Amino acid sequence: MPRWWNQLQSVAYSRLRWLPEWYARTRASRSEDVPLPPLADLRVPLADAQVAIVTAGGVHLANQTPFDMQDAEGDASFRIIPGDVGVHDLRITHDYYDHSAADRDVNCVFPIERLRELVVAGEVGAVGPRHVGMMGHLLGAQAATLARDIAPAVADIFQADDVDLVLATPG
Amino acid sequence: MGLVARAIERAGIPTVTLSVVRSMTDALPAPRNVFVRFRLGQVLGEPGHVDQQQAVLRDTLHAVDRIAQTGAVIDLPYRWKRDTYPLSVGVTSGATAQQGGRT
Secondary structure, eight states: OOHHHHHHHHHHHHHOTHHHHHHHHHHOOOOOSSOOOOOOOOSSOGGGOEEEEEESBOEEETTSOOOOSSOTTOOOOOEEEETTOOGGGEEEOOTTSOOHHHHHOGGGTSOHHHHHHHHHTTSSSEEOSEEEEOBOOOOHHHHHHIIIIIHHHHHHHHHHTTOSEEEEEOO | OHHHHHHHHHTTOOEEEEESOHHHHHHSOOSEEEEEEOOTTOSSOSTTOHHHHHHHHHHHHHHHHHOOSTTEEEEEEEETTTOOOOOOOOOOOHHHHHHOOOO
16 A cells, blocks of 8 residues: 555544444454563652653654555564653654654653653652653564564563563553 | 563563553463553553653553452553542653653
């Protein structure tokens, strides 16, 4: 499909709440390649916890390679976003949802400034040093790559940073 | 996001996953799911609506203590553009303050 067609559809999918619900019921992957694990414990109270964000909203730094919009199966790769990033240095590349609102305020899908505010207020311990931008809407080989290679690699990043809690957001 | 959250949780780090498409969450649940009836692309709320975004973020993070069974879903009570929110906290950024929350 040409990009303009995907972008046009994305507006309808974002405005009409029943449309993505219908799509997910009829078409969504039910892959069990990564089984549902038991819950991990939060080791410290939220007020002491270091929190990181992983988003499927196609968020990346302006100077990073954008996600590949030419592959109909999507782009399973990820981009590292530093915790002290300025929101004006972020961009969104994702043709499968309407990100016009998030282009104006990235916190709509990647709430980095809201997280900083909760840290200042003492409700959250700290903002993690590294966050991760990805895109959803993966199919076929790209979905398999996500399950096999990418998802564990993202987990490794948060583990290396000693993150206590991860927030995952869609686009 | 379900697969990625599962891998992170499997590595021993707790996760909370926000969703605006219930049937997608039902098809491939993350370990802890928080559902809010907002739009794709505005999953924390409207642009510049600091109070709303903070409320959704706060409630989503606190789900780590509220969900006791893997794959379970918590529903947030907020309705798109119809609710008021507690006063925001700690707004220090000039740009954010100018966008303003509806308080």
